[in-house]
Amino acid sequence: MSATGKKLVVYYSWGNNTKAAAEYLQQKLGADILQVQPKKPYPPDYNACVREVGRAGKEFEPELIDNIPDLSEYDVFFIGSPCWWGTIANPVRTFLHQNDFAGKTIVPFMTHGTSGLHVGDIKILCPEARVHDGLGIFNSYQVSTKKNTPDNMGDYRSDIDRWLVRIGF
Numbered sequence: 001m002s003a004t005g006k007k008l009v010v011y012y013s014w015g016n017n018t019k020a021a022a023e024y025l026q027q028k029l030g031a032d033i034l035q036v037q038p039k040k041p042y043p044p045d046y047n048a049c050v051r052e053v054g055r056a057g058k059e060f061e062p063e064l065i066d067n068i069p070d071l072s073e074y075d076v077f078f079i080g081s082p083c084w085w086g087t088i089a090n091p092v093r094t095f096l097h098q099n100d101f102a103g104k105t106i107v108p109f110m111t112h113g114t115s116g117l118h119v120g121d122i123k124i125l126c127p128e129a130r131v132h133d134g135l136g137i138f139n140s141y142q143v144s145t146k147k148n149t150p151d152n153m154g155d156y157r158s159d160i161d162r163w164l165v166r167i168g169f
């Protein structure tokens with residue numbers, strides 16, 4: 001697994017917690033960053049969002065805003081997602097399905113309310129990528145109705161620091 005090469009941090013975040021982790025990671029790595037966003041935003045109300053996501057199902061791939069750069073110049077993709085219904089959020093699914101990661105390295109990170117890190121679907125969607133050991137970040141507002149509360153992820157910056165050392169980045 002290669003720690004060298006050009007890095008892109010890609011994330012989706014409904015409540016800005018994964019965003020905080022992604023932005024810290026970007027700064028630590030000196031990487032580029034991309035926020036994927038669905039064309040139709042999810043409801044700002046937590047319960048309405050959970051209901052809509054549940055109704056659409058985990059396989060649903062929402063259309064994304066067209067802000068994806070040329071990915072061919074990148075070697076390592078840090079892929080960040082909140083845990084949604086036990087897996088990656090649907091906009092991340094769209095991004096992984098619509099792009100080619102053959103021969104690339106994927107390093108997943110996921111913020112979650114208890115479920116932990118789930119990378120099974122990343123491996124299914126990107127069978128020819130090397131999927132690195134990821135990081136789960138516990139968000140104590142597991143059923144949060146609040147946005148912009150990265151403090152509820154404890155000392156996530158130190159967790160990220162230790163993780164990067166552990167995986168050789």
Ligand SMILES: Cc1cc2nc3c(=O)[nH]c(=O)nc-3n(C[C@H](O)[C@H](O)[C@H](O)COP(=O)(O)O)c2cc1C
Binds near residue numbers: 082083085087112
């Ligand atoms: C639609 C939806 C589904 C969720 N499903 C889970 C889940 O299955 N397991 C879990 O631990 N947390 C779940 N959560 C909680 C989020 O993973 C957690 O709050 C996360 O840190 C939010 O990240 P964000 O602020 O970047 O959106 C869910 C949240 C939402 C909005």
